[in-house]
Amino acid sequence: MNSKKIIRTLCLIGLIANSILALTPNSDFEVTRVAENVYSIVSPSFGLPTPENKGWNSNSHFVVTKTGVLLFDTGSSEAIGNKIKSAIKTVTDQPVRWVINSHSHADHWLGNAAFADTVTEIITSNQALAVMKKYGEEDVKFYSKVTKGTIGPTRLVYPTSLLGQGQKRNFGGVDVEFIFANDGHSPGDVLMWLPKEKIIFGGDVLSSDWMPVITGHGNVPNLIKTLYTIAELNPTIVLTGHGGATTAESVKRDADLLSSVWKQVQTDHGNGQTPEETLLTVKAKLEPKYGSLYKDFVPEIERHVKLMYTLQRA
């Protein structure tokens, strides 16, 4: 395991040293109804994959259609996928016919194998698939290691259908549009929009009471643009990859925050300042307004500034 790989994996969720964020795991895989025929399975554990959470640290969401279930993200392992499958069966007899993988980070697609018996398509973007193929085997080993094997074995099952930006589909009578974040969080991120229901499925592009998740292989300006685009759609329900559901207002707030930090870093970097100097400026300017709105403002604002500096040099 090279250090670059470990950093990449840790950046999946962006929270490296916050053990307080590893909340008590919920082994129930509880299904919550968020709208008619739309459900969420939200992991109570937001942090890194650990032996305690058995690697379950990300959310899945699903839509029950007339002809099958459309599932958005499948968790971090085949065993977790099977738990999600059992949870779905508590609300419908319909099998999972379509899987969307929001992006290539392991906690959003390694559960695909659990649905291989019933799916007709596993869907993602070309760029996300390329990253999955490059890192999939390594990711399985890494997740097994950091969870001390409690995550269980995983067969790699890759997406079979590729999307284009803005592509529209109909799944069992439900209209769906796919929105690319243009690598905002990671290469080839895909969001799913239900235009009639006004529900957005954000994967890790959207956050709730946690800071927006920027990564070293994402594109911050494109993430900011995407957040504004989503806020303008004015969704009534915003579903996220980690943490609870949120609102259009909080998406706009995230965009404003990220935009302020990015602009400050650009200016200061251009003036030859250091990340430490920028951090002082950013904290003085933004902490009074935003500090209490995010559970991880202090550690994350520091990570944001430092990472944005490295992205200026890239």
Ligand SMILES: [Zn+2]
């Ligand atoms: Zn991610």
